[in-house]
Amino acid sequence: MSSSYAVVRKKLPVTGSIIRFLAMSFLVLATFNPSYYSIATWIISDTSLLSIKAFTGFALALIWLIVLRMSLAGMGWLGLAYIGMAIAIGALLEWQFGILRHFSVYTQILLAELAFAFAIAFGLVFSFWVRQFAGQSSVVKNPP
Numbered sequence: 001m002s003s004s005y006a007v008v009r010k011k012l013p014v015t016g017s018i019i020r021f022l023a024m025s026f027l028v029l030a031t032f033n034p035s036y037y038s039i040a041t042w043i044i045s046d047t048s049l050l051s052i053k054a055f056t057g058f059a060l061a062l063i064w065l066i067v068l069r070m071s072l073a074g075m076g077w078l079g080l081a082y083i084g085m086a087i088a089i090g091a092l093l094e095w096q097f098g099i100l101r102h103f104s105v106y107t108q109i110l111l112a113e114l115a116f117a118f119a120i121a122f123g124l125v126f127s128f129w130v131r132q133f134a135g136q137s138s139v140v141k142n143p144p
Contacts, residue, residue: 012128021121027067028117031060034109071123079126083119090115 032040039060043053075083094100100108 012125012132017121017125020124021118024067024117024121024124025114027063028113028120029110031064033113034106067120067124071120074125074127075123076127078130079123082126083122086119 030039032038039056043057072080100111103111
């Protein structure tokens with residue numbers, strides 16, 4: 001009997017998608033938000049604890065690099081097209097109806113950050129959804 005190097009993954013449950021969205025929301029809002037309680041404002045605030053702040057900044061940049069690469073790899077060109085269409089539809093709706101004009105700048109920034117977190121989370125789950133809708137099994141060659 002020959003051993004297979006492929007691993008079949010289970011289907012991604014809805015809770016997995018929600019957890020990914022919450023994790024990306026935390027990452028986006030912890031990195032920068034309009035209030036003064038974020039990692040970016042803590043790093044910039046003063047020069048005390050410079051080595052800890054440099055390590056935190058480097059670790060945060062590394063986390064962002066890994067998450068964005070995973071998200072873009074999961075989306076592919078089709079996912080990027082969906083994100084582009086959603087941005088275009090949102091821009092046209094804003095242009096036509098002016099929904100966001102009535103919100104404060106603080107709320108507009110938070111909504112933009114949540115939309116960005118949703119786009120990243122969409123990239124993390126898109127490949128699972130495509131395989132599930134197409135009836136394919138999620139097979140990974142050469143597992144870690």
